Structure formats: C-alpha cells, structure tokens
Amino acid sequence: MITINVKIFAIETNINVFVVDNKDFNHDFLVGLDCIKKFKLRQNEKL
Secondary structure: OEEEEEEEOOEEEEEEEOOOOOOOOOOOOOOOHHHHHHOOOOOOOOO
C-alpha cells in the first residue's frame, strides 16, 4: 500500500492505494466507495 496524490477535476487529495501485481487483474486503477465519495463522483446512463 502506498499514498499518492490524485487530482480529479478540481479536487486534489492524497489517497491510499493498494498495488496489485497479478496478471489476472485487468484494471489499471480501481476506485472504492471511499474514493468515489471523496471526489464526489457520479455515474449516469452515459457512463
């Protein structure tokens, strides 16, 4: 686990990130509910 500085739109903050080294993990970056809340992210019908 590491702490990195992430900026999404106008919000910039430090978040804890788990580094996964697994060939079966197909995602570059996976956000959890805590990160979604912190950056006030939403998903609409257009994704």
